[in-house]
Amino acid sequence: MAHSSMAASTAGASPRRPLAGAGTSRWGEKVIKTFLALCAAFSILVTTGIVISLVVPTVNFFGQIPLVEFLTGTTWAPAFANPSFGVLPIVVGTLIVVVTALAVAIPVGLASAIYLSEYASSRVRKVVKPALEVLEGIPTVAIGLFAFFFMRPLAERYLPFLPWDTPFSIGIAGVAVGLLIVPLVASVSEDAMRSVPAGLREGAYALGASKMRVSMRVIFPAAISGIIAAVVLGTSRAIGETMVVLIAAGAGNPNLTFNWFGSAQTMTAYIGGTATGDISQGTVVYDTIFAVGALLFTMTLTMNIIATRLVRRFREVYE
Amino acid sequence: MPDNSGHETTGTAPGTTGTAPGTAPGGVGTASPDEVPVFELGDVSVSYNGNPALAGVTMDIGAKEITAFIGPSGCGKSTLLRSLNRMNDLIPGARVRGELLYKGTDLYGASVDAVQVRKRIGMVFQKPNPFPKSIYDNVAFGPRTVGMKGSMDEIVEKALRGAALWEEVSDRLRESAYSLSGGQQQRLCIARAIAVEPDVILMDEPCSALDPISTVRVEDLMAELKNHYSIVIVTHNMHQAARVADRTAFFSVQVDDTGRRIGQLIEADETGTIFTKPTDKRTEDYISGRVG
Ligand SMILES: Nc1ncnc2c1ncn2[C@@H]1O[C@H](COP(=O)(O)OP(=O)(O)OP(=O)(O)O)[C@@H](O)[C@H]1O
Ligand SMILES: [Mg+2]
Numbered sequence: 001m002a003h004s005s006m007a008a009s010t011a012g013a014s015p016r017r018p019l020a021g022a023g024t025s026r027w028g029e030k031v032i033k034t035f036l037a038l039c040a041a042f043s044i045l046v047t048t049g050i051v052i053s054l055v056v057p058t059v060n061f062f063g064q065i066p067l068v069e070f071l072t073g074t075t076w077a078p079a080f081a082n083p084s085f086g087v088l089p090i091v092v093g094t095l096i097v098v099v100t101a102l103a104v105a106i107p108v109g110l111a112s113a114i115y116l117s118e119y120a121s122s123r124v125r126k127v128v129k130p131a132l133e134v135l136e137g138i139p140t141v142a143i144g145l146f147a148f149f150f151m152r153p154l155a156e157r158y159l160p161f162l163p164w165d166t167p168f169s170i171g172i173a174g175v176a177v178g179l180l181i182v183p184l185v186a187s188v189s190e191d192a193m194r195s196v197p198a199g200l201r202e203g204a205y206a207l208g209a210s211k212m213r214v215s216m217r218v219i220f221p222a223a224i225s226g227i228i229a230a231v232v233l234g235t236s237r238a239i240g241e242t243m244v245v246l247i248a249a250g251a252g253n254p255n256l257t258f259n260w261f262g263s264a265q266t267m268t269a270y271i272g273g274t275a276t277g278d279i280s281q282g283t284v285v286y287d288t289i290f291a292v293g294a295l296l297f298t299m300t301l302t303m304n305i306i307a308t309r310l311v312r313r314f315r316e317v318y319e
Numbered sequence: 320m321p322d323n324s325g326h327e328t329t330g331t332a333p334g335t336t337g338t339a340p341g342t343a344p345g346g347v348g349t350a351s352p353d354e355v356p357v358f359e360l361g362d363v364s365v366s367y368n369g370n371p372a373l374a375g376v377t378m379d380i381g382a383k384e385i386t387a388f389i390g391p392s393g394c395g396k397s398t399l400l401r402s403l404n405r406m407n408d409l410i411p412g413a414r415v416r417g418e419l420l421y422k423g424t425d426l427y428g429a430s431v432d433a434v435q436v437r438k439r440i441g442m443v444f445q446k447p448n449p450f451p452k453s454i455y456d457n458v459a460f461g462p463r464t465v466g467m468k469g470s471m472d473e474i475v476e477k478a479l480r481g482a483a484l485w486e487e488v489s490d491r492l493r494e495s496a497y498s499l500s501g502g503q504q505q506r507l508c509i510a511r512a513i514a515v516e517p518d519v520i521l522m523d524e525p526c527s528a529l530d531p532i533s534t535v536r537v538e539d540l541m542a543e544l545k546n547h548y549s550i551v552i553v554t555h556n557m558h559q560a561a562r563v564a565d566r567t568a569f570f571s572v573q574v575d576d577t578g579r580r581i582g583q584l585i586e587a588d589e590t591g592t593i594f595t596k597p598t599d600k601r602t603e604d605y606i607s608g609r610v611g
Contacts, residue, residue, distance in 0.1 A: 122411060199448035203508070205409060207461040207515060208438030217460070222451050 054297060057290035064284055070291065074256040076265070078288045079274070085288065087295065089256045093170055093266040094296075096258070097245055100174025101181060101238040106231060108178075109185030113227075116186070117193035118215045129190070135183040144247030147176035152248065168250025168263035176248060177241045181234040188233060192226020193219050225311040232307040236300055242268040267296050357382040357519055357549040358403060361418035365398050368412040372398045373582035376417070378568060385541060385550045387560040387590065390570030391605065395582025396553040399570075400521050403551065404440035405433040422518075438465050441512035445524040447504035449496035449511070454479075454488050457496045457507055461515040474514060482510035483540050502533025509540065513548070520544065522552040526559065538563050557606060560590065567593040569602045 062070070065085045073086015112132075116125055152172045156164045196219050204218040220227070250263025251273070257264055265273075271289050279286055356379035364374040373395030380386050380403075388396040398407070405426065407413040419426045426436060441461075449457050458475045467474060475492070479485040484506045488499070496507055505525060512520055522541075526534040541550055541563050554560050560567050568587035572580045585599050597603045 197448070199444060199446055200450060202406065202409070202442075202444065203448040203450065203511075204460070206404065206406060206437055206442035206444075207464055207511065208434055208436075209460075209464045210434050213464060218450055 051297075054290050054294045057287045058294040061284070061287035061291040064287070065291075075254050076252075076270075077254040078285050080254070083284070084254065086256075087267075087292065089252065089254065090265050090267045090270050090292070091295075092256060092258065093245075093249070093252060093264040094239060094268070096170050096260060096264065097174040097177055097241070097249070097266055098235060098238045100171055100260070101178035101241075102231070102235060104175055104178025105181045105185045105234050105238075109182045109230070109234070110189060110227065112182070112186040113190040113193055113230075114215050114220070116190045118211060118219060129187070132183040132187045136187065138180075140180060140241060140243040141247070143176050143180050144173075144244040147172055147244060147248035151176060163259070163261045165261070166250055166263045168248060169261050170245070170249045170252075170264035170266075171260035173245045173247075173249035174260075176244050177238050180241065180244065181237050184237060185230045185234040188230035189223065189227040192223040192230065195226070196222045228307055228311050232304060235303060239296065239300055239303075240268060242272040245269040246272050267292050271296075355382065355422070356380055357422060358551075359418070359420040359423075361420075363399070363402065363415065363417035363419055365395065365402055365407065365416075366414050367410070369414075371579065371581050373570075376584045378584060378587045380549065380551060381566060382549045383545060383547075384565040385545050385552060385563050386587075387564035387567045388551065388553045388570060389555070389557065389560050389567060389605075390582075390585075391572060392555075393580065393582070394570040394572045396570055397523050398582065400523055400551060400553050401442075403519070403521055404442055405436050406442065408433050438515060439517050440519040440521065441515065441517040443505070443508050443512050443520060443522040443525045445527055447501055447508050447528065449499075449504050449507050452496060453493045454496050454499070454507060455492040458510050458514050461511055465515050467515065478510040478514035479507075481513050481544070482506045483536060483543075484510055500533075502529045502536065505529055505533065505537060506540065509537070509544075513544065517548065519549045519551065522550065524553050524555060527555065534559070557594075561594050564590045566590060569593060569597070569599075569605065571601050571605070 070085050070087050072088065073084060074088050075084040075086045076089040077084045116128060120128065148167075152164075152167065152169055155162075155169070155172060200218055200222060201214060204214040209217070245266045246269045249266060249269060252263050252265030252269075271292055274285065275289050279289075358380035360376050360378050360380070363376040365372050376399060388400065390396055401407045402415045402419065403421075403426075407415060415427055421436070421440070425431065450460060452460070455475055458478050459471050462471065462474050476485060476489075479488060484503060487503060488494075488507075491498070496504060499507060505528070509520075509525070526537050529537065538559065541552070544550060545565075552560075552564065566587060567590045569585045570582055571585050573583045574580055585601050586593070586597065588597075593602060594606060597606065
């Protein structure tokens with residue numbers, strides 16, 4: 001309908017190009033559209049595949065070990081002669097790493113973001129921003145080695161009175177993971193702050209607000225949803241970080257411990273350390289890896305959902 | 320800080336003190352003889368990244384009256400307005416030269432703090448730009464910034480009444496400023512500006528995003544406000560200038576021999592004079608709609 005009337009109205013103006021085209025471009029577009037749809041479907045398929053591959057061994061696992069025992073037990077010794085499957089020790093290990101990492105990354109990352117977005121001259125920003133993005137891609141193995149061979153000995157040298165009783169420290173590993181995610185937190189929240197409309201910034205300056213006040217009272221709250229997103233991304237990364245904790249946090253002891261200075265295992269370190277070639281399918285230990293993986297997945301998912309809610313709640317909408 | 324470094328203030332050339340009415344081309348004396356001018360501009364030029372946008376502006380801006388800046392797009396009206404409260408400091412590469420006195424003090428003097436300047440000289444922008452906060456917090460932002468004494472509730476109410484917005488929002492102060500209409504938002508921005516009780520309010524096309532009814536309300540408001548504040552308004556609306564302004568300054572673009580377009584003050588006078596018997600042909604052409 002619309003087609004024919006358009007054709008009629010333009011027919012007089014330009015008779016050269018008929019609106020009902022030859023159809024070749026239409027055809028090409030269909031191919032592109034199908035290709036794009038396939039790509040999208042592929043990523044969904046992969047995600048589904050991951051979930052399914054987690055589910056089967058996890059169900060197996062819980063067929064043998066009761067869920068309550070898994071979630072509330074305080075001894076983690078799946079491979080011992082007298083095995084015990086209380087996951088809390090490695091959950092706490094993960095939590096120590098995450099909390100420590102955030103304690104480093106949130107203040108440092110946000111301060112850098114505020115500096116870059118509100119204080120730095122464009123010349124400084126042009127150098128620092130790409131540098132940050134390069135740092136994001138630094139191999140985590142390097143940071144793990146740095147933590148183990150440099151940070152941990154240095155910490156003992158300058159703070160000898162603290163209980164460093166092993167060469168490993170879950171806390172130091174957490175600090176290293178924090179350093180690892182600083183660039184991510186800084187760069188994502190800087191983007192959020194920079195995208196706050198210039199009009200808001202000007203409005204605040206025009207009221208005689210200092211740079212600090214404009215940053216903290218106008219830009220920061222207006223960018224809060226992006227900043228929360230940055231922290232969530234950082235947290236996900238910290239939860240999932242494996243290499244650094246594998247190297248610097250030690251194997252850990254099977255019992256629940258909150259010792260920041262000593263060695264401890266995280267969920268990822270357990271998975272990473274156990275999933276080696278000589279583990280045979282069908283054993284409990286094999287299934288354990290997936291049960292821990294499923295728990296990790298659930299934790300990250302829950303956190304993302306909470307964060308999404310938070311963002312919606314605190315968002316200061318601007319037009 | 321990219322800010323202050325870009326500015327430099329040169330002394331006024333001998334014989335062209337901006338205070339003396341009529342001495343410089345386009346220069347204009349104060350309106351009411353009993354009031355000292357709030358701004359005295361002597362040969363003010365502004366450039367961006369070395370490209371002059373506006374040059375050689377010499378004029379006085381009277382206190383407790385409305386001065387309108389009119390002229391074709393790109394002639395530097397906003398540029399000049401923004402140099403009156405040092406908003407140009409925020410633009411890297413912007414540079415203001417010449418003498419810019421605010422109540423006798425050099426605005427760009429070494430000891431002058433731009434933040435303090437803006438506490439006295441407020442600004443309302445072309446596009447309403449309320450903060451993404453509640454109506455109340457929008458108005459309270461400035462008073463909290465300058466640390467005003469007294470009950471914040473009263474300060475907020477007074478400002479909202481001053482901006483003729485109180486009746487409409489008194490029962491919804493905790494709602495987001497974005498729940499207001501565009502015209503209400505603009506009056507909220509005016510309330511926000513007057514809450515700190517400034518000396519001067521600069522308005523850059525404050526009605527250009529508003530419907531005719533909101534425009535009339537803002538214009539009425541300006542007429543009210545000039546009893547307490549000195550107001551400078553940039554407008555593209557000739558009728559608006561004629562309606563609200565006591566004095567009007569006409570700017571135009573001059574193309575120099577290298578092809579650069581530089582803004583210039585053509586003339587400034589009583590609004591009535593500018594609109595009925597302007598001295599310069601260009602003013603007449605512009606006002607009568609024969610713009611080149
Ligand atoms: N931030 C900036 N950076 C570089 N050049 C600028 C900047 N702001 C303005 N200019 C230039 O300065 C000149 C004057 O601009 P200005 O915005 O003051 O004009 P105006 O008279 O307010 O125009 P309009 O009526 O369209 O708002 C223009 O040539 C413009 O390109
Ligand atoms: Mg303008």
